Amino acid sequence: MFPGAIRLGRRDTIARKVPAHLTAYVGEVDLRQIVGSSEVMADQLRELLKLAKQRNIELRVIPIRTGWHAGLEGPFSLFEFDDRDPPRRT
Structure with a gap:
């Protein structure tokens, strides 16, 4: 799949009637x-x-001022589940 198709799919996911939640x-x-x-x-x-x-x-x-963090290494996804504690936010 080429990058443009991925971008369009992501856009459709956050713009549909029941949209996904996105934290960017x-x-x-x-x-x-x-x-x-x-x-x-x-x-x-x-x-x-x-x-x-x-x-x-x-x-x-x-x-x-945050300095180095793992997000600088490339794209990442963070999943949250109802039956788990949410990730810590600092």
């Missing part, structure tokens, strides 16, 4: 680094804000 972790450095023009970056930030206003989407920013 974004590094502060990623929000500050200019990729493309200032206009492109502003559009991207506006889109993130729009998505974060949805009830099923939670956007969390990992501060630069």
